[in-house]
Amino acid sequence: MTNSIEEIEDAECIFLIGTNTSEAHPLIARRVMRAKEKGAKLIVADPRMIQLARFADVHVRQRLGSDVALLNGMMHIILKNGWQAAEYIANRTEGFEEFEETVMGYTPAKVEAITQVSIRDLEQMAEYYAAGSPSALLYAMGITQHTTGVDNVKSCCNLAMLCGNVGVRSGGVNPLRGQNNVQGACDMGCLPNVYPAYQPVTNEAAREKFSKAWGRELPGNAGLTITKMIPAMLEGTLKGLYVVGENPVLSDPDAHHVRSAFAKLEFLAVQDLYMTETACLADVVLPGVTCVEKSGTFTNTERRCQLLTQAIKPLGNARQDWEIISDLSTAMGYEMKYQNSEEIFEEMKQLTPSYAGMSYERLGLDGLFWPCPNSEHPGTPYLHKDTFTRGLGKFHPIGYKDPAEMPDAEYPYFLTTGRMFAHFHTGTMTRKSAHLHHEQKTGYVQMHTGDAKKLGVKTGEMVRLSTRRGEVEIAVVISDMAQEGTFYVPFHFAEASANVLTNSASDPVAGIPEFKVCAVRLDKIVHGENRK
């Protein structure tokens, strides 16, 4: 997030796009409701009738995967009416002319045809967003998990800059991150192209700095992203894999394909809390511990680094994850001897400028926002104040592109995936919890009344969903939360796995798979039929 969570409640307008905030980030949804109580306008763009849509001043249900057109349409209307922040654009940005030319091609009529959003709603969205001073834009995987994920994000940034909403309190472009420490894992350089604090592995000075600190020669070529690792495993060029605390067999798209890739590995080590679907395929399983059994830090979605305190001893023979990694390293001839997590933090911050001013003592109970470059620095609740990190903010001209797979005669419906309130990701944690299991015991496909009537199916009925990748048998839930023509399947449940169905086509730049859009067919299960 460019801005902090508490700032949301002072925004004059909040624009939620591709985030089911009250189910996936409930304590951020609370701030949205607080803002609403203080008089803010709320815009929701989501194909589904999500809970927060009920409180929206305008809710639009754009056709799945049409976000670039929707955002360009809003910007077209803003420019036509002269609602843009002209002074901000002149002083703080570049690339405006070329961007403007592209956006002017997205007339309301054209946008209505692509997105199925009425011109009247489009105008209302544009007016509310442009009038808010400031307006906060919040998005989640509904924006990013597309073959046009990068285009979608850039379009959100274009809109925010157009109205001068970046670099101001309570404004910003705010991705809501789905995992407790996904921000931290990125900050720490668990990406194939960057060291901690996003220092590129291909940059010679950066490589030299880390090489010197770690006392080893370091490779200068960027590595493989997870979406590239799967094909490399299938081709046999990637032979050994060490997986820490992830369940790719369930979380990755096109699950059958992923399973056959894992089967080809020469060696698989998995470090986890449970026998996950991935751990079942391993040669070695190493039991780590939960956040309750360890000390250390997590960095949340607003870039706040926070301290955990160990509350109980590790269960049974399980060990601290950092101890396991250190021992493995030592066994491979590179000695790692740390007394505790704080000692690792102290080493990390010497090499990570955005964390350099932090210490366990300074983090205390409230944590600190990065960048925090020195020990006197109070931390940075919102980014790009006065100047962007790159200097001038850059407008990108972005044209609309169709998703990789659209419905056709054979697969006539859209399928989208997501989370529901009681469960988390692949369910490895939440499905172990009695109270959460009680809320939702298994998977389902949510569909609109109209579609259910047409197909002759009832709530609770088991049906077969098939895509070009695979098929699952799953129970129907009829709900007008679903958009007509679009089915929704939560991805928490291995026995009704959404990712057997999803498309692994991914964004060419970010490598993120298109979980949010594919084409699907539904067949009734005929009684007495032989099941596969």
Add this chain to the structure above:
Amino acid sequence: MEYKLVPSICSYCGCGCGVLFEVMDGQLVGTMPLKSHPVSQGKLCIKGWNLHEHVISEERLQTPLLKTNGALQEASWDASIQTTAERFKKIIAEHGPDSVAVLASAKVTNEENYLIQKFTRAVLGTNNVDHCARL
């Protein structure tokens, strides 16, 4: 009876809400909201309130497992670590460092993620390290 509340951070979504773990005689018995926390201000969602339940689940792995004669069997830490180290060394010796990869985790700490990428780059000798940010 010894009862204590330990301040910490919820490990589900990216909100980063403040929690208090309830510990009675060394056993985890509950999760409470942390009133003063700047993000959650004394509130939690249904997942946060039940955070302790997955920790004390009977399904938790409590000992290393090593594949022996085609099946995973309980093993010592020494044997498990040694086997892992030897298998990686062998693959790297035969096929080079880019024939191995590591998936780090959005669930473990910053300190652990720092070590994972350091291990991948300095010890295995490859930049093949990623995690589930895209998933």
